Amino acid sequence: MTDTARLLQQHSFIELGARQRAKTLLDSGSFRELVDPFQRVMSPWLERQGVVPQADDGAVIAKGTLGGRPVVLAAIEGAFQGGSLGEVSGAKIAGALELAAEDNRKGIPTAAILLLETGGVRLQEANLGLAAIADIHAAIVDLRQYQPVIGIVAGSVGCFGGMSIAAGLCSHLIVTREARLGLNGPQVIEQEAGIAEYDSRDRPFIWSLTGGEQRFASGLADAYVADDTAAIRQRVGDCLEQGVPKRVRSQQHEGYLARLAEVDTEVQISAQAVRDLYTAACASTVSDLPRRNLPGLRPVPQNAGHSRGASWFQALAGTASTAAGLPASVRVADGSLDHYPARYLAVIPEPDNPFPRARQGEVGLLEGWGLAKAVDEAIEADRNAPEKRALVAIVDVPSQAYGRREEALGIHQALAGAADAYARARLAGHPVIALLVGKAMSGAFLAHGYQANRLIALRDPGVQVHAMGKASAARVTQRSVEALEALAASIPPMAYDIDSYASLGLLWETLSVAQIEQPTADDLARVQACLGQALADIAQGGRGLSGRLGAPNRAASARVRQLLREQWQ
Structure with a gap:
């Protein structure tokens, strides 16, 4: 068969809307939509901002x-x-x-x-969208x-924002040549970083770093297919036939930490350099690479940047x-909490971070994988323990790292x-608590804190x-x-x-302290008690996140889950 004949026989998947894509994938006659457009369950926030809602809210x-x-x-309907x-x-999706x-x-x-045809959080519903994505992450892992x-x-x-993290959590990830996948x-x-760092108008450059072919070639996707249904x-x-991967x-x-140790951060990275770095081992075996000297794996330097965290x-x-x-920017220590074993975790500024875009307390490549390592070590160490240590995430993260290398x-x-x-x-079974002492922003918060059983925040204008x-x-x-800012005054999620x-x-508790920058003994005692x-x-x-669904300002989240349950069987 000639290439022309083969192309004529293909039917584009990309050109279809979300509902048509779903019907195309499922067995003929088996498609049954839940909470469909006739239910009229729409965003309660968009009309208040002059945005016309959609009957299925784009999902x-x-x-x-x-x-x-x-x-x-x-x-997800990319057109909405x-x-x-x-x-x-x-x-x-979470429900x-x-x-x-x-x-x-x-x-x-x-x-x-x-x-996953998504730009991530809908900013008109910012914090409710972010919370929903955290729920999606939790449900995928479960x-x-x-x-x-x-x-x-x-x-x-493409797939961006918090939903790119969801893509990274999937058992299997399929991409096309036209796909793009990235956090930011x-x-x-x-x-955030300037045009010299990332030119948003340079489409060939963007696809060379985050396009489907590149993601597959560098082991960040499992399958690369043509745009054909x-x-x-x-x-x-x-x-589906392969089932649940071993890891x-x-x-x-x-x-990944071993590979990042080989990156020369004095020069900007190229697409080919990423392929060369990551394809020495495919995604299923990258964890078996020999350990190398990891960047930042040294005692915390005396000039570590000050932060609330x-x-x-x-x-x-x-x-x-x-x-x-x-990594030196990831602080972890085992102590106690109310006579219970506890591991404390924080991301802090690190002026000597080898990745320049992550020197002010941002969660970047080293920080994400470093937190994963620290938590995973606790899981493994306590696997057979009758009492699993608590994990306390101290949250002071201004953002994720914005950069080309990242x-x-x-x-x-x-x-x-x-x-x-x-x-x-x-x-x-590890109790997980997040203590918000500074900013808790975007993907950084999704990675460090949002999976906690309980969220606690200190009352201060700097806690955002x-x-x-x-x-x-x-x-x-x-x-x-x-x-x-004026609009946010009447739209709480914004x-x-x-x-x-x-x-x-979404918060279990808030409390005030006298000196949030440098806590006093009384401040510490109050927080420890909480x-x-x-x-x-x-x-x-329980071990889930359902306790966050009770507030009137999140009533739609609970209503959707109720309807899904009623229509599920």
């Missing part, structure tokens, strides 16, 4: 079969709001994955397929224990020795490693939660920073302050 959830196997499929996820669309995991615990083998979760990034929007969108990187369906079937990519921190880590960890073998080397995958480890620790910095958020939403965030029902109370509360509850 299609369907149950059916593929090759006779029961699956649930979530397809750039495929961004808000409260309703995020709850639909469906949660029910699939329940099915498996009941002996009903239900796998999942995610069609379901992935039983059945494969298969991600597909086809095009033309090109315009956001240019906004039959080929994609066949590859999904192959992934997923997001658990391979040792191998560093101060609170020192106060809470006390005289406990810091763990060795981690995107090229897969920062989304590094952050997936951290989120994966925290979620697995929680599922394994959001999906994006103000300047970038203003640019993306086409507003001035002043207009953004606000940065901790009181607005608390109104969403952490101890959280520990006791976790012991009375």
Whole structure:
């Protein structure tokens, strides 16, 4: 058959809408949509901002079969709001994955397929979208224990933001030539780091670093297929046949840290250099690479940058020795909490960080994989212990790292490693508490803190939660920073302050201290008492994140889950 004849026989997957993509993948006649457009479950936040909502909120959830196997499929509509996820669309995906995991615990083998055509968090619903994506991450890690979760990034929007972390958590990831996969969108990187770092108008450059072919060639995707519905369906079937991998990519921190040790950060990295670095071992064996001298694996330097996170880590960890073998920007120490064994974790500024874009406390490549290593070591050490140590994430992270090296080397995958480890620790019975003492922003918070059983925040103007910095958020939403702040005053999910965030029902507790920058003995005692109370509360509850669904400002999230459950069987 000639190339021309072969092309004429292909049917584009990319040209289809989300609902058509879902129907194409599932067995004929098996497609059944849940919470469909006729239910009229739409975003409660968009009309208040002059944005016309969509009846399905840009997410299609369907149950059916593929090759006779029961699956649930979530397809994101890239044509609506750039495929961004808000409260309703995020709850639909998270809720469906949660029910699939329940099915498996009941002996009903239900796998999942995610069609990831998304820009990440919908900024008009910022903190509710971010929370929903954290729920999606938790549900993927839970379901992935039983059945494969298969991600597909086809095009033309690509997969960015917190949902790129979701892609990094999948059991199997399929990409096309037209796909793009990265944590930070090109315009956001240019906004934060400058055009010399990342030119958002240079499309060949962007695809060379984050395009589907590059991601597959560098081991950050498992399959590379043509834009053809039959080929994609066949590859999904192959992934279902393979089942649950022995070890997923997001658990391979040792191998990735070893490879990052070889990066010359004095020069900008090229696409070919990434391939050469990562393809010496494919994704399934990168963790078996020989250990090398890892960058930043040295005693914490005396000139380590000051931060609230560093101060609170020192106060809470006390005289406990810091763990060795981690990047200098990742502080970890084993101590106690209310007579209970505890591991304290923090990301701190590191002026000598070999990756320049991660020197101010940002969560970058080393930080993501370093956190994954620190948490995973606790899981392994306590696997057979009757009492599993608590994990206390001290959160003071201004953002993820924005840079060319970070995107090229897969920062989304590094952050997936951290989120994966925290979620697995929680599922394994480790109480996980996040203490917000500074900024908790975007992908950095998703990686470090958002998988906690309980979130606690100190009351202070410097404690902020959001999906994006103000300047970038203003640019993306086409507003001035002043207009953004004015709108946020009446739209709680868009606000940065901790009181607005608390109104969403995501915080377990807030408390005030006298000196947040340098805690006093009384401050420390108050926080320790609150952490101890959280520990006791976790012991009375489950291991999931459902406790965050009770607030009126998150009522739509609970309503979506109720409808999904009613329509599931």
